[in-house]
Amino acid sequence: MKHFLIALLAMGFAATVHAQVINSINDENMRRGFDKAIRQEKAEKKKERKPELTVEVDTTTRYFALIDSAQTMLDAKDWAGAEVYIKKALESDPANPNNSLLLSNLGTVQRYQGKNDEAIKNYTMALDMTPNAVTLLRNRAVLLIAVGRTEEARADYERILTIEPLDIEALYNRGLIKLDGGDATGARDDFEKILRIKANSGLGHQGLATLHKVQGNFEKAISHYNDAIKEGATAQLLANRADCHLALRHLSDASEDIASALQLDAEDPFLYVLRAKLNKMRYNFDDMNRDIELAEKYGINKADVKRLLEVQ
Numbered sequence: 001m002k003h004f005l006i007a008l009l010a011m012g013f014a015a016t017v018h019a020q021v022i023n024s025i026n027d028e029n030m031r032r033g034f035d036k037a038i039r040q041e042k043a044e045k046k047k048e049r050k051p052e053l054t055v056e057v058d059t060t061t062r063y064f065a066l067i068d069s070a071q072t073m074l075d076a077k078d079w080a081g082a083e084v085y086i087k088k089a090l091e092s093d094p095a096n097p098n099n100s101l102l103l104s105n106l107g108t109v110q111r112y113q114g115k116n117d118e119a120i121k122n123y124t125m126a127l128d129m130t131p132n133a134v135t136l137l138r139n140r141a142v143l144l145i146a147v148g149r150t151e152e153a154r155a156d157y158e159r160i161l162t163i164e165p166l167d168i169e170a171l172y173n174r175g176l177i178k179l180d181g182g183d184a185t186g187a188r189d190d191f192e193k194i195l196r197i198k199a200n201s202g203l204g205h206q207g208l209a210t211l212h213k214v215q216g217n218f219e220k221a222i223s224h225y226n227d228a229i230k231e232g233a234t235a236q237l238l239a240n241r242a243d244c245h246l247a248l249r250h251l252s253d254a255s256e257d258i259a260s261a262l263q264l265d266a267e268d269p270f271l272y273v274l275r276a277k278l279n280k281m282r283y284n285f286d287d288m289n290r291d292i293e294l295a296e297k298y299g300i301n302k303a304d305v306k307r308l309l310e311v312q
Contacts, residue, residue, distance in 0.1 A: 063093040067102070079109045100129040104136055116143045132163050141173070150177060168194050172203045179211060187211055202231030209240065218244040235265035242274055246281065254278055269298035273308050280309060 066089035073081035086106045090099055103126035110119040123140040127133060137156045144153035154177045160170040175190030191207030198204070209224035225241040242257035258275050265271065276291035288309075295305050 061093070063089055063096060066092060070105075074109075079112045082109045083113070100126045100133070103129070104133075104139070107139065111139075111143065116146050119143055120147070134160050134163060134167070138169075150180070153177065166197050168197060168201060168203055171197075172207050175207050176210070179214060184211060184215065200227065200231065202228045205231070206237065213240065213244060216247075218247045222248075233260070233264070235261040235268055235271065238264070239268075239271055239274060242278075246274070246277060249281070251278060251281060267298050269295045269300040272298065273300065273305055276305070277309055 070082045070085035103122045107119040107122040141153040141156035157170045157174040171190045175187040179187035194204035205224040205227040209221045212221035222244045238257045238261035242254040245254035272291045272295035276288045279288035
């Protein structure tokens, strides 16, 4: 189940990580992120949310002038330019107490450029200065997942839970890591603890839905997806539930979920794979082929579409 750990990498940095584990059609979807994570990631891509560069500095210094230049680059969405000026600011005053924030921002602009290893290094340096910074721990954990350093990511979530024992997102993400490692009991404990902390938590139900789906208990998974969707429907939650309906051959229910999901995100290629699978099960091969073309248009290669369609 390695793929669904990759989901953590799509979290909104300085925000949350949410999940969807799909052991059939949407197994591939996990590579792009968990439920809310995907929405946050797409929002970042559309809005290019800038890192925060708010620091208290003497505005007459070179340090401030470089930060101001970095902010100008951020406003222009010039991540490479921002990276240059942040590095220069750090070099100009290596002992400045604001450097933890600058290193965090440096990691984020590097993350925007796909420089995951460098971003991890700078998040780590920032954490050396401010070891209890939960946002930094979250950000680093996501990138550690991205580069396959799962146990280190788990350690970051453990650290968050040491600082904030009732942190629902950290419990959820730790539960997913446990599940990926085959510890279904441990994962269930984390997901159920979420529901004890916050009754009817969407994340708690989503975690349990994930657990049941991975285990092939599709009816139970659907029940928990229902509860999660009550807290806020997303394209990926609907896609997960649709996939469960397809596994049970509830074709009308699957069709409704896919249609609703597409209204929320018409550019998600995996939704077209799901609909192609639905059309295949209905023997609507012309429609199936059209959906395959759409899936490919939005980013899935033909070989992966074919493989996913063969999953029953």
